[in-house]
Amino acid sequence: MAGHSKFKNIMHRKGRADAARxxxxxxxxxxxxxxxxxxxGVIDPDMNPRLRLAVQNAKGQSMPKDNIQRAMNKGVGxxxxxYKEIRYEGYGPGGVAVIxxxxxxxxxxxxxxxxxxxxxxxxxxxxxGSVSFMFDRMxxxxxxxxAGDEDTIMEAAIEAGAEDVSSDEDGHTxxxxxxxxxxxARALEASIGEPDxxxxxxxxxxxxxxxxxxxxxxxxxxxxxxxxxxxQNVYSNFEIDxxxxxxxxx
Numbered sequence: 001m002a003g004h005s006k007f008k009n010i011m012h013r014k015g016r017a018d019a020a021r022x023x024x025x026x027x028x029x030x031x032x033x034x035x036x037x038x039x040x041g042v043i044d045p046d047m048n049p050r051l052r053l054a055v056q057n058a059k060g061q062s063m064p065k066d067n068i069q070r071a072m073n074k075g076v077g078x079x080x081x082x083y084k085e086i087r088y089e090g091y092g093p094g095g096v097a098v099i100x101x102x103x104x105x106x107x108x109x110x111x112x113x114x115x116x117x118x119x120x121x122x123x124x125x126x127x128x129g130s131v132s133f134m135f136d137r138m139x140x141x142x143x144x145x146x147a148g149d150e151d152t153i154m155e156a157a158i159e160a161g162a163e164d165v166s167s168d169e170d171g172h173t174x175x176x177x178x179x180x181x182x183x184x185a186r187a188l189e190a191s192i193g194e195p196d197x198x199x200x201x202x203x204x205x206x207x208x209x210x211x212x213x214x215x216x217x218x219x220x221x222x223x224x225x226x227x228x229x230x231x232q233n234v235y236s237n238f239e240i241d242x243x244x245x246x247x248x249x250x
Contacts, residue, residue, distance in 0.1 A: 027232050028058045029071040030103050034083050036075025043072045049182055053198045056185075060196040088114045089131045093122040093217040094210035096238045097131035099202050104230040113228050121221035122214070134237060135202040138163075139181030141188055142196045143172040153192065160187035171196065175203065204237030212244045219248060 032054045039048035045055050051072070058068050084107060088100040098118075104110040118125045141162075143153065150167040157165045157174045161184050164175040176184040178200060185198045210218060218238055225234045240248070 023227070023229075024061060025063055025067060026229065027103075028054065028061060028063055029067060029074075030083060031232065032058060032068060032071035033075040034085070034103055036072050037083070041076045043076060053182075053185070056194065057197045057199065060194065086110065087128060087132075088125060089128060090118050090123055090125040091131065092118070092221050092236065092238070094208065094214040094238075096208050096210060096214075096218055096236055097134050097204070098123065098221070098225075099132060099135065099235040100225055100231055101233040101235075102228075102230045103232050106230075110228075110230040113230065114225065117221060117224040117228070121224060122217045123221050132202065134206070135204050135235065137178045138201055138203045139176040139178055139184060140197075140199050140201045140203075141174040141176070141181075141185050142198075143174075143188075143192065144196050145169060145171045147172060147196075148192055156188055156191045159191065160184045162188075199233075201233075202235040204235070207237050207239035209239045209241075212247070215240045215244055215248060 032051065035048060035051035035054045036043055039051055042048040043051070045052035055068060055072075058071075083103045083105050086102050086104065086107060088102065088111070090098050090100075092098050100114055102110045102114070115125045117123075145167075147153065148156070150172075153167060153172045153174070154165050160174075160176075161180060162174045162176045166173045174184070174188065181198065181200060185195065188195060215238070218236075222234055222236065225231050
């Protein structure tokens, strides 16, 4: 098992679905608010590409309309929070590369919390650029498994100009060039319906295998980062043997 998205599934299997959902809605709300602010207060998704993606993701996660509207209104004005985007990079146990994306109204707090998570869990925070060169910036569009069979999704992805498709029992993941995300997402929506999520991601160029002992510590690090309120996304290039992963998931 490799990467970041699968780790989120582990969180759910550990019985923290409610807490994970609350954190997810908080992240989605924050992204909507920032999208409106960065778009000059424009709350029309058709006129604000970043907001369109944020609202699309919120709907894909069944976020209530009132929550979406409240987050948009918050971005127009009248609120004290001034969120800033910042990226942290570092190494976890076993030399695994980790990228942490934050949206925060307190840079000192975020830096302190992220650094503490690394230090307490066998990692080391590095400079910006220290690990991102080992990842590719890409667009990612996901669909639930009931959106279509593998052949249908593959055909739609090819027609939309995507670069790669993977399907399993959890759903379908479609990758495209970073700059092509908006166009590919629109084409896919027109052919197979509204996606579950549309995001820009950091895709590792190669994965780093780690043993069970280091895997335990690494998952604690990723867990600590995921639970921080300022953290939006965490990406890593770890690879854990399926048998080891099964034992860790119990």
